[in-house]
Amino acid sequence: MTCRRGASCACYVGFFYFLYLFNIGNTQLLINVKNQGGDVLQESISSNVSEDTVTLEFQRSDGTLITQLVDFRNDVQILKALVLGEEERGQSQYQVMCFVCHFRKGDFISSDAMSKLRQKNPGTIRTPEEDRGRENHTMEFLVDVPRSGVISRHIASLCGEAGDATYTRDQDIKLWASQPGASLSALLSAVTRVPPTATPRCLETADLWTPCVCHLETCIGWYPCGLKYCKGKGDAKGKGGGGEYRCGIKTCKKCSLFAYYVRQKQLCLWDE
Template sequence: LADFKQEVKIFRALILGELERGQNQYQALCFILRLSRNEIIPSESMARLRQKNPQAIRLAEERRGLEQLTMTTVANLSRAWQLSSHIRNMCSEAQEAIYTRDADVKYWLEKGVDGSIFEALPQTTEVSSFQACHATKDLWQPCLCMYSVRLEWYPCLLKYCRSRDATGKGSTYKCGIKSCSKGYNFTYYVPQKQLCLWNEET
């Protein structure tokens, strides 16, 4: 979800648990990042553009690379409304698994957001003492978990066309949307490998 007003983007993941291994039915994760200006085209800009064949399944025109993100901080669900009013609804099931990163926290603090929302994860000071979860054998050991998502289609740029009037004077106008695909790889601390079983080596 992109909150353009607050310049926040929210990724939510629901991962089915393995009941025979003592997990819950599913595990919820939320990743909160700063939304950069012009990163995604807002819906107001697209609303004026008529879409041909709206039922068609579309493929992204540009496949962008995988962004590596180290999530160093957890956000408190009950106070996170200061970042975006959507977090409470989107991340209510994630509870203590709402992650963000230092660079974005610094930006939000400079904008006047209350610092009590955030709590640093152990990895920020002790990163060398934790292994990746896929390399950790003990299910109850803390480790660094990885979770990847890919946005297969999102509007990333407006297209402009040129036209000429009767006098030959040229002008440009919005005539379409460029679509992109992009991957995100989140790395974050978990207190036990049991919370990151999808990272096991196969």
Template sequence: MRPPGGRGVPPAPRALLLALLALLAGAGGARAELRVRVRLPGGRVAEERLQADGAGDSVGLELREPDGALVSLTADFRKHVKILRALVLGELEKGQRQFQALCFVTRLRDHEIIPSEAMAKLRQKNPRAVRQAEEARGLEQLHMDMAVNFSQGALLSPHLHNVCAEATDAIYTRQEDVRFWLEQGVDSSMFKALPTDTEQALPRCGQAGDRGAPCVCRYGLSLAWYPCMLKYCHSRDRPAPYKCGIRSCQKSYSFTFFVPQRQLCPWEEDS
């Protein structure tokens, strides 16, 4: 690719849920878009959608995980904000919700993903090719100890309202990222500290007995393939290096966070 120059949901309801999740994921306005085929862990091939918004200086991708969860990443370069969202299918026969939305908001650091103008120029010679990441960036474990007020979320990033519309009570971040944004002038009133397991001796949700009891939940997701860096080439005819392609990466995340009821962490109920 070069720039020019799962879960046990009955079959019928599951199809409807997948269609609903696709509609929810598509909200957010017109952008330059590219679709690529990527190989997931375990060998399955899935279609990934890449988006670039040059005017808003942001990029995004979305991909369906092997268990049916729809995962997306939104990188807001202007506000230094990264939003990872998961729309997780429930198991209806166990009395769970049809789907549950989670948003994890962290500071966007330099060189995590290619810039929006580069993403907008991506093309592929063979749309049927199956992409595999050239670099594995490993697992990042993040303890999310703060909540974001959805009603004020646009002050943090204008993308938060669209991306996290289904996760109004499940938008998590970290104190260390909040400190950075406060230095950028973001209002502290939109953040709220969450109870910690050390303060209240909270159990992991998989070990909590009562479905209504508070606990510490864990959720993991993986970005199997994304354009993480630009490649530069050298030529005798050019005095300086020039952009000649991209480098792709794979990245996994494990989030831990407080939930007021164990039933809000259903994927750990059988753990």
């Protein structure tokens, strides 16, 4: 269905429509997404315009709870993974890890645009238009959560349970330091470099109490990665004046593989 530019009614495009008449500060969408294994997962995507953040959350079929928060003000993306313990192998509790990375503008629609989205058919199973592949992240630093406000104030609230299992990268620190008003020394005061990279991968050691490098892959199966623009057709008399206007969203899928230090293999039993 197409919409006339400047129409006063709500405009449906695909399965979303934009509300042009007013702005809502906090919204939430529930999206059904089929993963590579054929399971249908439900994603919750919420926007907070006053905080300029977007949060996406879902539970994987193995029980792992994934939370992604984008802090647009500070160009920060926080990905939190809550992994259930394997009781048969001595893990009675869950683990929480946080991965804090620099956010590239344009990888996700803005919090303001997100707040204007509405879902037309909530029960439909969605598939992304574009697969952006997998990005590898080697995490060289541990983040001191109580001091993490210099990176983003949202780290403390989201990663409190993760504690010293909160990670970032050298290249991210440098990107944040290049922003106006940022201080490299202040950023470095909030992180600690992990032990030498000579530590073996957890997959390669049999000792459950040996320090090693763990691998964890997460995939965001569906998210609004950009806006679509349409060209106006001009007025009824055939005159010009039809410029571009927002008429929909583009959806993507993206995976991330995190390599990070753990004190013992017991904290990385899935990497086998």
